[in-house]
Amino acid sequence: MIKSSKRSEWHYLKKNSELLLLLLPGALLILVFAYLPMFGVVLAFKDFHYDLGFWKSPWVGLQNFKFFFVSDTAALITRNTVGYGLTYMILTTVISLGLAILMNEMGKRWLRIHQTAMFIPYCLSWVVVSYLALALLDTQNGYLNKVLETLGLPTHMWYLETAPWPYILISAYLWKNVGFSTLVYFAGIMGINQEYYEAAKIDGASRWQTATRITLPMLSTLITVLLILSIGHIFVGDFGLHYFIPNDAGMTYPTTDIIDTYVYRALRVNGDIGMSTAIGLYQSIVGLVLVVTANFVVRKINDENSLF
Amino acid sequence: MNTSPQAVAAKSVTVRETGARKEPFSIVILLSHLLFIAITLAMIVPFILVISISFTEETAIVEHGYQFIPSDFTAKAYRYIFEAPLVLFRAYGITILTTVIGTALSLLITAMLGYVTSRRDFRYRTPASFFIYFTMLFGGGLVPSYILIKQYLHLDNTIWALILPSLVSPFYIMVMKGFLSKMPFEIIESAKIDGARELRIFFTIVIPLSTPALATLGLFLSFGFWNSWFSALLYIDNEKLIPIQLLLVRMMQKLEFLTSNSDFINQFGVDTSKFPTLSARMAMAILAGGPMVCIFPFFQKYFVKGLTVGSLKG
Numbered sequence: 001m002i003k004s005s006k007r008s009e010w011h012y013l014k015k016n017s018e019l020l021l022l023l024l025p026g027a028l029l030i031l032v033f034a035y036l037p038m039f040g041v042v043l044a045f046k047d048f049h050y051d052l053g054f055w056k057s058p059w060v061g062l063q064n065f066k067f068f069f070v071s072d073t074a075a076l077i078t079r080n081t082v083g084y085g086l087t088y089m090i091l092t093t094v095i096s097l098g099l100a101i102l103m104n105e106m107g108k109r110w111l112r113i114h115q116t117a118m119f120i121p122y123c124l125s126w127v128v129v130s131y132l133a134l135a136l137l138d139t140q141n142g143y144l145n146k147v148l149e150t151l152g153l154p155t156h157m158w159y160l161e162t163a164p165w166p167y168i169l170i171s172a173y174l175w176k177n178v179g180f181s182t183l184v185y186f187a188g189i190m191g192i193n194q195e196y197y198e199a200a201k202i203d204g205a206s207r208w209q210t211a212t213r214i215t216l217p218m219l220s221t222l223i224t225v226l227l228i229l230s231i232g233h234i235f236v237g238d239f240g241l242h243y244f245i246p247n248d249a250g251m252t253y254p255t256t257d258i259i260d261t262y263v264y265r266a267l268r269v270n271g272d273i274g275m276s277t278a279i280g281l282y283q284s285i286v287g288l289v290l291v292v293t294a295n296f297v298v299r300k301i302n303d304e305n306s307l308f
Numbered sequence: 309m310n311t312s313p314q315a316v317a318a319k320s321v322t323v324r325e326t327g328a329r330k331e332p333f334s335i336v337i338l339l340s341h342l343l344f345i346a347i348t349l350a351m352i353v354p355f356i357l358v359i360s361i362s363f364t365e366e367t368a369i370v371e372h373g374y375q376f377i378p379s380d381f382t383a384k385a386y387r388y389i390f391e392a393p394l395v396l397f398r399a400y401g402i403t404i405l406t407t408v409i410g411t412a413l414s415l416l417i418t419a420m421l422g423y424v425t426s427r428r429d430f431r432y433r434t435p436a437s438f439f440i441y442f443t444m445l446f447g448g449g450l451v452p453s454y455i456l457i458k459q460y461l462h463l464d465n466t467i468w469a470l471i472l473p474s475l476v477s478p479f480y481i482m483v484m485k486g487f488l489s490k491m492p493f494e495i496i497e498s499a500k501i502d503g504a505r506e507l508r509i510f511f512t513i514v515i516p517l518s519t520p521a522l523a524t525l526g527l528f529l530s531f532g533f534w535n536s537w538f539s540a541l542l543y544i545d546n547e548k549l550i551p552i553q554l555l556l557v558r559m560m561q562k563l564e565f566l567t568s569n570s571d572f573i574n575q576f577g578v579d580t581s582k583f584p585t586l587s588a589r590m591a592m593a594i595l596a597g598g599p600m601v602c603i604f605p606f607f608q609k610y611f612v613k614g615l616t617v618g619s620l621k622g
Contacts, residue, residue: 016431018506019424023436026421029476032461033453034443040452050459099347102340110341116605117348120355123604124597125535127556131593132354134560135361141373141586143357179351180611187612207336232445239538247560263450268542273451280449288446 041281048273064278073262081258084166084242085234088173093227096178097219100185101211115186118179126240129176133245137168159247165255172245173238181226188222189215224298232291235283239264259283355601362386362591369586385587389595395555396595402467403551407533410471414529415522417475422484423514428493444478454542469543470551474536480525487521488514524610531604531611552596559592 013020044064046057068074103111121129136144137158145155158164192215200210237258246252248261259279266276357376361369365380372379389396424430425437453473463469495517499509515522537553544550550558604611 012431019427019430020432021507022420022510023424023432026417026476026481027436027439029417029472030440030443032456033473033476034447036456037448037452038446040448040456043452043455048455053459054455099344102343106337106340106344110344114344114348115608117351119605119608119611120601121351123531123600125537125553127537127553127560128593128597128600130560131556131590132358135357135374135590136354138374141369143374143376146373175350183608183612244557244560260450267451267454273455277449277451280451284447284449291445 041277041284043273044278044281046274048277060274064274065282068275068279068282073257076254077257077259077262080255081237081260082234084169084258085237087170088177088238089227089230089234091170091174092177092181092230093223095174096181097185097216097223099178099182100189101215103182103186104189104215105207115179115183118182120179121176122180124176126176126238126244129172130244130247133168133172134247159249160251162252162255165246165252169241169245169256173241176241184226185219185222188219192218220302224302228291228294228298231294232287235287235290236260358590359594362587362594364587366585366587382587385591388588389591396552396592398548399550399552399555402470402549403534403553406467406470406536406551407530409467410475410533411526411529413471414475414477414480415526418477418480418484418525419515419518419522420510421476421481423488423510425481426485426488426491427496440481441478457543464543465546465549467549470536470539471533473539474532480528483525484518484521487518491517524613527604527607527610531600534600556592556596559589 040054043054043057045059045061047060047063048054048057052058103114134142136142139145139155139157139159142158144158148155156164158168196214196218197210200214205213237260239258239260242256242258243261243264246256260283263276263279263283266272266279357374360376360378361374362385363381363383364375364378365382365384368375368378368380421440425433425440427433430436457469457473458464463472491514495513496509499513504512535553537551537557540551540554541557544554
């Protein structure tokens with residue numbers, strides 16, 4: 001062992017050279033598009049000027065962070081990002097698990113139609129979905145206002161109000177995503193050995209018992225892996241949903257604005273490079289901490305289910 | 309696995325039983341059928357609304373609002389769009405071009421990275437894997453990439469800005485690696501003994517053997533490229549390079565401006581009801597989203613497979 005490690009590294013490089021060659025193009029792309037931006041976060045500590053460029057812009061210490069965290073927006077968009085993220089995660093998991101279990105109980109007959117219908121929204125981008133939302137929510141012509149009118153209820157100027165947006169955004173998210181995760185969980189259930197169910201049936205287990213004592217435990221690995229993956233996303237908001245569905249309408253910001261949309265506007269509208277980099281860095285670090293913690297907790301409870 | 313004759317017999321019996329099992333009328337089953345019918349309707353109904361708006365006469369929309377059954381049916385919106393089809397076709401062209409090039413390149417690179425990191429005898433496997441997967445956990449954020457691509461690589465207003473940044477996805481590499489690790493190593497070993505070199509093994513043995521995984525990933529990738537708008541939103545200003553999704557974004561913003569700004573309309577005497585703007589907008593949304601709705605539901609099985617393969621440790 002010692003002898004072989006004393007052989008020059010050059011020997012191994014040559015021996016692995018062709019595999020390294022296969023690695024090279026992808027590694028270069030990752031280096032440029034993932035690692036260089038990581039070093040770019042030093043812009044968070046600089047006062048960036050386009051004419052001075054990356055190297056010559058002056059250092060400003062923590063001023064960019066201070067500027068952001070002193071404002072009320074910091075708390076607001078953090079609350080929105082985490083609040084929506086958690087709600088999406090919990091509701092999607094619970095609802096799609098429930099639907100998948102129900103699907104399993106139902107006959108196969110109508111299943112395909114339901115599955116296809118539930119999958120369609122997943123195929124569309126948020127941009128297209130925002131047109132569907134507009135058809136329902138448009139103040140003048142929108143269908144929802146017409147329904148409210150016929151019912152004798154007050155109509156709403158949806159894009160100018162704050163209160164309805166949590167409900168609208170959550171509905172839109174579920175509408176687009178529940179179908180797909182239901183399919184994933186349903187595929188997981190299909191993978192469970194049928195003999196368990198037969199044995200349970202012989203023992204006289206009820207539907208509820210088979211669902212809670214067999215299906216859920218057997219799916220626990222799939223559920224935790226998907227949960228860990230989405231916990232990392234709690235701090236990465238769904239930009240498309242929060243930008244296009246409210247139509248980037250200023251009046252809705254208190255309840256729709258998340259870190260991602262805020263950074264986008266800070267960059268594109270205000271051109272504030274320093275502060276938007278600082279917020280991005282804050283987001284990345286918290287996201288990292290969340291995934292690592294979640295994985296650590298899962299590993300403590302059950303090593304099998306952890307991601308790494 | 310127990311493959312004794314009894315077990316096989318028992319299995320076939322249970323299969324027959326479940327096949328013949330007629331559930332007695334159950335309130336739970338009835339309710340879940342109703343629930344799923346409601347869900348299916350909720351998924352479909354917005355599309356019907358948008359389709360019917362796109363076929364409604366503009367004056368009827370202004371008078372009655374959006375309706376499920378057009379009170380004044382017309383295909384004017386589509387005629388209006390196809391009278392000047394260049395904008396739409398060019399946007400389709402850009403989207404198709406980025407989807408084809410992006411998917412092909414991305415598949416190749418994903419396969420290469422997945423293969424190399426799946427080889428247990430590759431000396432630099434651990435550092436290479438760390439190099440790839442660390443990017444899943446931490447990133448520089450939007451702004452540094454934006455400045456890099458715009459100021460230093462000068463990729464803005466080229467279709468490469470739509471392709472290059474999204475070529476490598478660690479998650480897909482993980483899926484690919486999971487698939488390839490299940491491939492028997494003896495195949496590669498025997499090819500090596502026969503004197504085949506690594507590149508040859510990869511292109512003539514590994515790639516053909518991984519067609520199922522490549523097909524699933526290709527589906528995901530083309531789906532992602534077709535539906536992507538974020539890079540276009542950031543990097544494309546040139547009218548000639550707008551992909552279909554960005555065209556929709558632009559149209560939403562412009563029409564909002566036209567229809568919400570009454571001073572503008574009064575001042576120039578533009579009568580918005582003469583132009584089928586409201587229905588044309590929905591017609592464009594249908595033309596942009598339609599291909600996806602028609603193609604991808606047929607592949608739903610493979611989407612699910614791709615995700616479950618990747619998310620389970622392999």
